[in-house]
Amino acid sequence: MAWIYKLTDNSPTLNIRDNSTNYGLIPTMMYTLKECMKAAGWTCIACGTGTGGAVYADDTGPRITVTVLKSNNYAWFAMRAPNNKKIIMFQRCDYMYYWRIRVIYDGGINADGTATKIPTAVVSTNSAVWLGGGTDAAPTGLMMTSAPTGGVAHVACDNANNYSFYVCSYVEGTKATIAVELCMEALTNPDVSDVDPVVYLHCQPYYGWIDTEMTANTYGWYKGVAGTYVFGNIPTATCCYKYNTTWTGAMGADPWTGYDQCLPLLYGANWYLYGGGCFKGWSTNLHVIGTDRTTGSTRTIATTMDKIQIQSLLFPWDGVTVPA
Amino acid sequence: MNLIWHDAENNSTINQYDAGSALTSLALRLSLLKRVLLAAGWTVVASSNGTTKVVGSDNSGTFSVLNSWIILCDPAGVRCVGFQVGTSYKDRLTVKYVAAGGINTTTGSATAMCDANVIAENCVVLSNRPVCECAGYIHAVADTTAPYGFYLINAYSMQSQAASTSFCIVYDPLTNCHASETDPYVLVVYTDNTNSIVELVANASTASMAFASGWQFRGTASAIFGGINMITWRCNTSGDENIRHLFPKGIPADTHRGQEATFMPVVWGGQKGVKGKSTMLSYAGSIYKTYGTTYTVSSTRDRILWGGIFVLPWVGQKVIM
Numbered sequence: 001m002a003w004i005y006k007l008t009d010n011s012p013t014l015n016i017r018d019n020s021t022n023y024g025l026i027p028t029m030m031y032t033l034k035e036c037m038k039a040a041g042w043t044c045i046a047c048g049t050g051t052g053g054a055v056y057a058d059d060t061g062p063r064i065t066v067t068v069l070k071s072n073n074y075a076w077f078a079m080r081a082p083n084n085k086k087i088i089m090f091q092r093c094d095y096m097y098y099w100r101i102r103v104i105y106d107g108g109i110n111a112d113g114t115a116t117k118i119p120t121a122v123v124s125t126n127s128a129v130w131l132g133g134g135t136d137a138a139p140t141g142l143m144m145t146s147a148p149t150g151g152v153a154h155v156a157c158d159n160a161n162n163y164s165f166y167v168c169s170y171v172e173g174t175k176a177t178i179a180v181e182l183c184m185e186a187l188t189n190p191d192v193s194d195v196d197p198v199v200y201l202h203c204q205p206y207y208g209w210i211d212t213e214m215t216a217n218t219y220g221w222y223k224g225v226a227g228t229y230v231f232g233n234i235p236t237a238t239c240c241y242k243y244n245t246t247w248t249g250a251m252g253a254d255p256w257t258g259y260d261q262c263l264p265l266l267y268g269a270n271w272y273l274y275g276g277g278c279f280k281g282w283s284t285n286l287h288v289i290g291t292d293r294t295t296g297s298t299r300t301i302a303t304t305m306d307k308i309q310i311q312s313l314l315f316p317w318d319g320v321t322v323p324a
Numbered sequence: 325m326n327l328i329w330h331d332a333e334n335n336s337t338i339n340q341y342d343a344g345s346a347l348t349s350l351a352l353r354l355s356l357l358k359r360v361l362l363a364a365g366w367t368v369v370a371s372s373n374g375t376t377k378v379v380g381s382d383n384s385g386t387f388s389v390l391n392s393w394i395i396l397c398d399p400a401g402v403r404c405v406g407f408q409v410g411t412s413y414k415d416r417l418t419v420k421y422v423a424a425g426g427i428n429t430t431t432g433s434a435t436a437m438c439d440a441n442v443i444a445e446n447c448v449v450l451s452n453r454p455v456c457e458c459a460g461y462i463h464a465v466a467d468t469t470a471p472y473g474f475y476l477i478n479a480y481s482m483q484s485q486a487a488s489t490s491f492c493i494v495y496d497p498l499t500n501c502h503a504s505e506t507d508p509y510v511l512v513v514y515t516d517n518t519n520s521i522v523e524l525v526a527n528a529s530t531a532s533m534a535f536a537s538g539w540q541f542r543g544t545a546s547a548i549f550g551g552i553n554m555i556t557w558r559c560n561t562s563g564d565e566n567i568r569h570l571f572p573k574g575i576p577a578d579t580h581r582g583q584e585a586t587f588m589p590v591v592w593g594g595q596k597g598v599k600g601k602s603t604m605l606s607y608a609g610s611i612y613k614t615y616g617t618t619y620t621v622s623s624t625r626d627r628i629l630w631g632g633i634f635v636l637p638w639v640g641q642k643v644i645m
Binding site for chain 2: 236237240256263
């Protein structure tokens with residue numbers, strides 16, 4: 001019942017660095033995400049080691065290493081959530097910083113994967129591409145970050161509550177080149193009938209307010225007017241006062257406690273933008289903070305340093321370790 | 325919540341038609357609201373018929389005389405609200421709010437409401453403000469149980485969508501406030517007609533004729549009584565209002581439940597933070613329907629639409645428009 005920040009092998013998840021090669025941080029952080037998800041209860045149920053490699057029904061060893069992800073095009077791994085329903089398949093494409101991700105909320109996968117091709121879903125309508133494009137046979141990836149060298153990344157995964165996770169990176173002390181490479185966010189107060197009460201976020205490269213950027217880059221299943229679920233954009237709504245004035249960076253501290261004020265995000269499919277839609281839920285882990293600060297600052301909201309600030313967003317944090 | 329409406333003297337507080345007159349409209353509204361509040365357990369602290377001040381009983385009559393006023397105290401004996409018609413015009417409204425400490429009934433006069441015992445608690449929500457005398461139907465209800473919310477709403481008959489919404493007074497108890505909040509209430513007094521009610525009420529203190537007032541950060545050095553904003557949820561920076569927000573206006577249907585509308589409680593706050601969540605006002609997902617449309621959410625006709633966008637608790641009765 002907690003966020004997992006540290007791995008049993010003591011490899012860092014809080015302050016990940018890899019300047020061994022341009023964009024080397026990306027395969028390192030994706031490897032770390034895989035291991036962090038395992039530590040939170042996920043299981044790697046299949047993988048392919050990419051061009052020139054093989055396909056496996058496990059990740060013993062592990063088979064998917066940082067080296068594999070740095071060097072082998074189309075290497076992939078499939079992670080199954082502790083609820084034995086959700087499966088997320090991560091695949092490196094033709095560069096180490098281009099990735100494609102498919103999510104399946106229920107029904108499992110077939111045993112038809114290859115070294116370079118992810119398996120198909122048993123129930124195809126339960127499956128959607130979260131990141132990237134092309135087809136499973138000819139995948140195209142999306143760039144994961146705009147920072148080729150330097151910077152720090154963080155990875156964390158919740159071992160409960162729909163098993164949220166996030167991967168983010170930035171160059172310390174700046175607000176540019178920020179990326180929320182991946183974030184699966186469990187929702188608060190979703191509809192009880194929601195088949196997949198989470199949203200999926202990828203947000204990079206970033207040059208404006210990150211909460212504005214999130215509007216166009218958050219996805220999930222919503223129930224359309226036809227009564228069937230559609231995977232599509234779930235805009236992130238941030239709070240405004242005076243009808244249309246953004247609150248981000250303007251709230252300041254709580255006069256009662258002196259701590260920063262922050263607010264959750266609201267997710268929903270906008271009828272007018274998308275021809276259908278519904279209320280999806282409130283954010284559980286991400287919050288917009290009322291005071292803009294340098295990215296990477298830790299914040300005390302409920303307990304000591306329980307959040308880390310990525311531009312105007314707060315992510316869960318472990319309470320003790322400060323990015324060095 | 326146990327909402328009541330009061331039907332007496334052949335002046336029903338449900339479907340009460342207001343012909344629209346600068347001389348009688350405000351008096352009619354205040355009279356109806358007073359009766360509903362008294363029926364719900366509020367008590368008279370002091371009042372005046374414009375010429376004689378009385379302590380402890382109602383001398384405000386039908387508010388048909390200039391300067392008539394009344395101060396009412398909630399059934400818990402804690403919070404007081406006062407109403408007064410104009411000093412020179414019968415369509416002018418003054419509203420006073422006292423959150424704690426009670427009323428000093430030795431102050432005031434036949435033409436001026438009493439002050440609070442604690443002067444810092446003497447909060448004037450609006451003063452001698454012109455009131456729209458638009459013709460239309462009035463609906464007024466009050467909760468007989470704590471925390472004693474009430475409202476009176478009014479709009480043009482057969483009003484379509486948000487156009488020409490007019491007068492309201494909403495006494496709104498809040499939930500989900502900060503643990504240190506000592507006055508979880510907002511008082512909304514809207515006095516004019518408009519076709520952009522959300523923008524005006526949401527803008528609160530910066531709008532010319534829309535007021536949502538309350539305490540913010542009471543008990544701290546930052547404490548202030550003043551304009552409270554409606555918090556909206558913007559997902560797009562487009563200039564098109566229809567696609568700018570998720571709430572209000574962006575999510576018309578609840579596709580999960582197969583219902584025709586999605587509601588979300590209004591969240592109140594100011595530039596410096598959130599005050600709390602409304603128990604009286606919800607946003608409908610989109611502007612549609614006419615004033616007086618009722619909804620069945622938990623029980624038959626337990627919601628009513630006002631202003632094309634706001635949904636309030638309702639008493640199960642049919643409405644005539």
